[in-house]
Amino acid sequence: MPKPSWKDQMFTHDCDNCLFLGHWEDPEVTPSYGHYDLYACPEHDGSQATLIARYSSQGEDYVSMPYALVTHDRVLLVAKTRYDEYLKGA
Numbered sequence: 001m002p003k004p005s006w007k008d009q010m011f012t013h014d015c016d017n018c019l020f021l022g023h024w025e026d027p028e029v030t031p032s033y034g035h036y037d038l039y040a041c042p043e044h045d046g047s048q049a050t051l052i053a054r055y056s057s058q059g060e061d062y063v064s065m066p067y068a069l070v071t072h073d074r075v076l077l078v079a080k081t082r083y084d085e086y087l088k089g090a
Helices: 074-088
Strands: 019-025 035-042 049-054 062-066
Touching: 019 074, 035 074, 049 074, 062 074
Parallel strands: none
Antiparallel strands: 019 035, 035 049, 049 062
């Protein structure tokens, strides 16, 4: 099976408001684990976003945190960096 591109979505995500930020594979985790689809879900007024890392298609299999609170979580920091790049138009 070919390795997914960071631009390929691996898991089902059911929120139409979310912006897909790409797939990320954690290099510090065993190959069969550590796969994440990253998202930013902006508030309806465009202010704060919630960052999401989904690790399966099961509804509850994700971690999330408000953008402003992401400081140490490695996976969500990748999502934060990608969202910043998106906002800057990179």
